[in-house]
Amino acid sequence: MKYALYLGCTVQTEQYGYEASVRTTMPRLGVELVDMTGVSCCGFPPFSSVSELAWLYSSARNMAIAEGMGLPIFALCNGCHLSFVETKHKLEHSPELKAKMNEKLAREGLRYEGKAELIHIFELLHDVVGKDKITAAVSNPLEGLRFAAHPGCHAIRPSRIGRPDDPENPKKLDDLITWLGAEAADYPEKIDCCGSSLAAASGKTVLDIAGEKLKAVKRRGFDGLVTTCPFCFKVYDNKQRAIQATVGDRELEVPVFYYTQLLGLAIGVDQESLGLDLNQSPIDPVLEKIGGK
Amino acid sequence: MKPVLVIGGGIAGIQASLDLADRGTKVHLVERTPSIGGVMAQLDKTFPTMDCSICILAPKMIECYRHPNITIHTQSEVIGLEGNVGDFRIKVLEHPRSVDATKCTGCALCSEKCPVKKPSAFQVGLGQRKAIYLAFPQAVPLIATIDREACLWFTKGVCRTCEKVCTSKAVDYEQKENIVDLNVSSVIVATGFEQYDPKDIGEYGYGRYKNVLTALEFERLVCASGPTGGVLNRPSDGKVSHNIAFIQCVGSRTQTSGYSYCSASCCMYATKEAVLIKEHEPSSHVTIFYMDLKTFGKGFQGFVDRARSHWGVEYIRGRPGEIREDPVTKNLTILYENTEVGRVERLDADLVVLCTAAIPHRDNAKLATVLGIGQDEYGFFANPDPVASPVETDRPGIYSCGSCHGPRDIPESVAEASATAAKAAEDAARAEGVA
Numbered sequence: 001m002k003y004a005l006y007l008g009c010t011v012q013t014e015q016y017g018y019e020a021s022v023r024t025t026m027p028r029l030g031v032e033l034v035d036m037t038g039v040s041c042c043g044f045p046p047f048s049s050v051s052e053l054a055w056l057y058s059s060a061r062n063m064a065i066a067e068g069m070g071l072p073i074f075a076l077c078n079g080c081h082l083s084f085v086e087t088k089h090k091l092e093h094s095p096e097l098k099a100k101m102n103e104k105l106a107r108e109g110l111r112y113e114g115k116a117e118l119i120h121i122f123e124l125l126h127d128v129v130g131k132d133k134i135t136a137a138v139s140n141p142l143e144g145l146r147f148a149a150h151p152g153c154h155a156i157r158p159s160r161i162g163r164p165d166d167p168e169n170p171k172k173l174d175d176l177i178t179w180l181g182a183e184a185a186d187y188p189e190k191i192d193c194c195g196s197s198l199a200a201a202s203g204k205t206v207l208d209i210a211g212e213k214l215k216a217v218k219r220r221g222f223d224g225l226v227t228t229c230p231f232c233f234k235v236y237d238n239k240q241r242a243i244q245a246t247v248g249d250r251e252l253e254v255p256v257f258y259y260t261q262l263l264g265l266a267i268g269v270d271q272e273s274l275g276l277d278l279n280q281s282p283i284d285p286v287l288e289k290i291g292g293k
Numbered sequence: 294m295k296p297v298l299v300i301g302g303g304i305a306g307i308q309a310s311l312d313l314a315d316r317g318t319k320v321h322l323v324e325r326t327p328s329i330g331g332v333m334a335q336l337d338k339t340f341p342t343m344d345c346s347i348c349i350l351a352p353k354m355i356e357c358y359r360h361p362n363i364t365i366h367t368q369s370e371v372i373g374l375e376g377n378v379g380d381f382r383i384k385v386l387e388h389p390r391s392v393d394a395t396k397c398t399g400c401a402l403c404s405e406k407c408p409v410k411k412p413s414a415f416q417v418g419l420g421q422r423k424a425i426y427l428a429f430p431q432a433v434p435l436i437a438t439i440d441r442e443a444c445l446w447f448t449k450g451v452c453r454t455c456e457k458v459c460t461s462k463a464v465d466y467e468q469k470e471n472i473v474d475l476n477v478s479s480v481i482v483a484t485g486f487e488q489y490d491p492k493d494i495g496e497y498g499y500g501r502y503k504n505v506l507t508a509l510e511f512e513r514l515v516c517a518s519g520p521t522g523g524v525l526n527r528p529s530d531g532k533v534s535h536n537i538a539f540i541q542c543v544g545s546r547t548q549t550s551g552y553s554y555c556s557a558s559c560c561m562y563a564t565k566e567a568v569l570i571k572e573h574e575p576s577s578h579v580t581i582f583y584m585d586l587k588t589f590g591k592g593f594q595g596f597v598d599r600a601r602s603h604w605g606v607e608y609i610r611g612r613p614g615e616i617r618e619d620p621v622t623k624n625l626t627i628l629y630e631n632t633e634v635g636r637v638e639r640l641d642a643d644l645v646v647l648c649t650a651a652i653p654h655r656d657n658a659k660l661a662t663v664l665g666i667g668q669d670e671y672g673f674f675a676n677p678d679p680v681a682s683p684v685e686t687d688r689p690g691i692y693s694c695g696s697c698h699g700p701r702d703i704p705e706s707v708a709e710a711s712a713t714a715a716k717a718a719e720d721a722a723r724a725e726g727v728a
Contacts, residue, residue: 168495168615188617188626220620 001128003074003119004066005033008230009041011076014238015230017275021260022076022121024273029129029137033074039065042080043087046197053100059087060101063118064110072117074124078154078229081120082163088114089161120164121228121259122155126172134179139268141181142290147262148222149173149184150213150236152229153193167191176259177226180266184226189216194232204246210235211247214254224255224286226262233258237281255283265290294725295478296321296364297717298383300371300660303331305695305706306483307353312714314362318721321475322357323366323385326414328432329354331485335415335429335509337516337523339703340565341596347431347518354433366473367434374480374664378690379724383475389468391439392425396463399435401427403455403464411443417510419528420520425455425464430518437463479690479720481713482674483706484660486696489544489551489650497543497647502618503529504625504644508539508562511646515569525573527644529623534643537570538580538627539563540613545650545700546584552650552671557700559648560587564600566646571604580607580640582629590704609633609640616645651700666691674698684713692716 011019026033043058063084066073075081091098092114101112125134151170159167170191174184195209214236217225227233235243237256244252256279264274265287276283297313299306302324310320322329333339334354336346357363366385373384407423415422415429424443427435437455445452446466456464488509491499499505504527506514513519514526525534541559544551560583567579586608588594600606613629627640653672661668666686667675674693676683684692694709695701701709 166495168498169501186620188619 001030002032002034002071003124004036004069004071006036006039006042006062006066006073006075006080008075008077008080010079010230010234015233017261017278018076018228018230018233018258020273020275021258021264021269024269025260025264025267028267028269029125029133031124031129034069034071036062036065036069036073042075042077042083044079045083045086055083056087056090056097057101057104059083060091060112061105061108061110063088063116064105064112066116067113068110072119074119074121076121076228076230078120078152079231081118082154084116084118085162088116088118120155122151122164122172122176125176125259125263131175131179134176134263137267138180140266140290142262142266143181145223145286145289146183146185146221147177147224147226147257148187148217148220149177149190150194150225150227150229150232151191152227152232153191155229156191173226173228173259177262180262182262185220185222187216187220187222189213192216194229194235196231196235206235207239207243207246210239211243211249211252214240214243214252215247215249217254218252222254223289224257224283226257226259228259237279240281253282255279255286256281257283257286294318294721295379295476297479297481297721298323298371298381298475298477299481299483301325301331301483301485301695301697302329302357302365302367303483303485303695303706304333304350304353304703305485305697305701305710306331306481307350307357308707308710309481309483309694309714309717310357310363311353311360312711313718314357314360316718318362318718320363321366321383321385321477322363323369323371325368325370326428327367327390327436327438328428328434329357329365329367330429330431330433332509333703334431335417335516336512337519338565338569340561341590341592343565343568351431351433354431358433365434368438369473371660371663372472378720379478381477381480381690383477383480385473385475387471387473389441389470390436391441391444391464391466391468392437393463393465393468394434394436396461397436398461398463399427399432399437400460401437402458402460403437406454406458408452408454409443409445411440416513416520417507419510419513439464439466478724479692479717480664481710481717482660482664482666482686482691482693482697483695483710483713484654484657484697486651486700487654489652491543491647491649493550494543496615497540497613497645498616498618499647502616502623502625502645503527504534504618504623505616506644506646508559508566508646508648511566512562515566515573523573525570525644532643533574535574535577536641536643537567537577537646538582538625538640538642538644539567539646539648540627541581541583541648542612543647543649544652552652554671554700555587556648556650557587557705558651558702561590561593561596561702563646563648564597564606567606568600568604571606575604578607579604580609580642582609582611582613582627584610584612590702651696654697657697664688664691666693669699684709684716690720
């Protein structure tokens with residue numbers, strides 16, 4: 001199990017906890033991560049409203065680099081993964097666009113064939129590593145804790161171009177949580193958007209939307225919220241104080257984790273290596289319950 | 294005069310058979326299931342008159358059974374057709390009932406004692422039947438049949454309880470399938486439709502949320518001969534539902550999951566079911582989510598107006614985007630845009646009914662091949678000239694009526710059935726050199 005690790009801009013510039021926890025946990029499950037050199041931004045699909053070509057080019061360029069490495073791309077961020085999947089889909093269906101991309105890529109000596117395999121963290125952990133390996137690796141089961149899984153919109157939509165989980169009833173993150181010994185329960189707000197896509201247009205709307213979800217998670221008695229998307233994490237964790245102010249509830253406290261942080265805690269990685277210091281939501285009560293090293 | 298073959302024993306096939314038989318033409322009526330009646334037999338009431346469905350249908354079914362000019366072949370299918378209009382040679386495969394039709398009295402003692410339970414197709418899976426059973430109380434013919442895939446004697450070689458309890462010695466495990474050769478002048482196809490499976494529309498949670506039903510399931514729930522005797526006990530907890538919402542165009546008028554056409558009867562049957570809820574309990578709150586209300590039939594608009602003004606049924610224009618279930622109470626919340634006011638809103642409901650599309654039957658392709666007739670882009674039987682010859686298929690002497698060639702309501706199916714009977718009678722007469 002060897003993958004080209006594509007971190008993406010958000011993870012590299014501010015979501016270090018995700019990168020740290022991925023780098024420390026994956027090798028323990030037999031996943032070898034190879035850093036990519038010369039990669040750029042994934043292209044960021046909203047860019048397409050300015051220039052579709054610029055988006056496709058950035059995206060295809062990164063995939064061309066992975067093709068050169070002969071490895072599947074493991075993109076940490078839901079948004080980056082979607083960008084690659086969408087680009088691959090578009091270029092598959094338009095030989096003209098593909099030819100145009102290759103014309104531009106040739107200037108750097110790169111070539112995009114469309115062979116690069118793309119893997120999402122849900123697919124990697126749930127379908128490739130699998131239940132047996134994960135449960136066998138757990139030395140410190142997260143018993144007595146109940147988490148709300150938040151897969152994030154871009155992990156499940158658009159539903160018709162190959163996303164890693166069911167768009168209406170995503171279950172993989174729930175499975176992954178239960179494999180660590182914790183409980184994951186279905187809740188009606190599970191597929192609610194974090195709001196972050198609206199950040200550029202209306203910051204307050206983002207906080208309102210995110211507040212509704214955090215209130216539901218708290219009301220339903222979860223010990224915390226778990227995600228693998230850096231954008232969602234950024235809203236629910238990093239902006240939690242701002243959310244409290246917006247919804248006018250200082251008591252609205254919900255511990256937020258990257259799944260890989262919980263995975264690390266369960267398989268016995270020390271807390272410092274998981275970037276838990278960088279979580280800004282009140283995670284200490286959960287850490288106390290977990291105990292461990 | 295040569296007989297006419299009618300394929301399908303629902304309301305359309307029954308009407309066509311009766312019209313032909315009454316004018317002196319012999320009819321062979323071939324029905325796939327153990328009883329004639331079709332979907333109409335499963336309905337509680339009919340729109341826009343709110344007549345009891347089985348009360349209209351049962352006399353016609355019995356008339357079919359007793360009519361000297363009609364021969365009914367149940368549990369049968371047409372497997373071969375050769376020749377041309379005026380002289381079709383047909384092969385009908387009769388599956389064994391494992392019960393002697395000449396001896397069975399329909400007393401149902403056998404099913405009372407049968408130890409095997411299976412979901413009842415008549416109750417759309419909401420109720421159960423036995424391995425030896427009568428399809429429904431008013432089944433025609435009223436003769437028991439053994440489901441060989443469920444029966445302990447056929448699967449495990451044990452039991453034979455039905456044989457022991459049958460006072461008329463009608464049970465016959467040795468019955469074989471039988472091929473009947475017919476020579477007919479023309480053929481009427483009236484094989485009906487099936488329901489779209491809303492599981493494909495994940496956002497409505499059908500199959501995942503117990504209190505989300507299809508309209509046909511609801512029809513059984515609200516019916517006095519249904520599994521709850523007509524009490525609206527919802528599936529999750531048996532609680533009587535007073536707050537019910539209907540969603541229109543589930544699997545129809547869509548470019549994504551389902552079919553692009555209008556399913557024709559849903560606006561009206563939803564209104565009918567809404568009025569039924571109000572008749573049962575006037576304080577109930579009933580909402581119908583619609584895209585457009587299609588009330589083009591005779592008396593239809595007046596029926597909807599009355600549902601709104603007299604019964605207080607609420608109509609909201611908007612196609613819901615999602616249904617959510619409370620994990621504890623199993624109550625449902627519908628998320629939608631009310632497009633009349635341009636606002637995103639939510640509505641809570643005890644029970645949600647999905648008005649699913651009528652879709653081509655899965656066996657249409659098989660039958661089309663046997664009969665040598667065409668299908669349209671969706672899989673319904675095709676009518677090459679739908680304006681001037683709406684019941685003629687692309688093969689002379691073969692006609693179609695009812696929901697087998699597109700979604701139809703009952704009045705339209707009946708009218709088309711009579712039209713095919715007239716066409717078929719012409720062929721029969723011409724074959725004799727009478728016309």
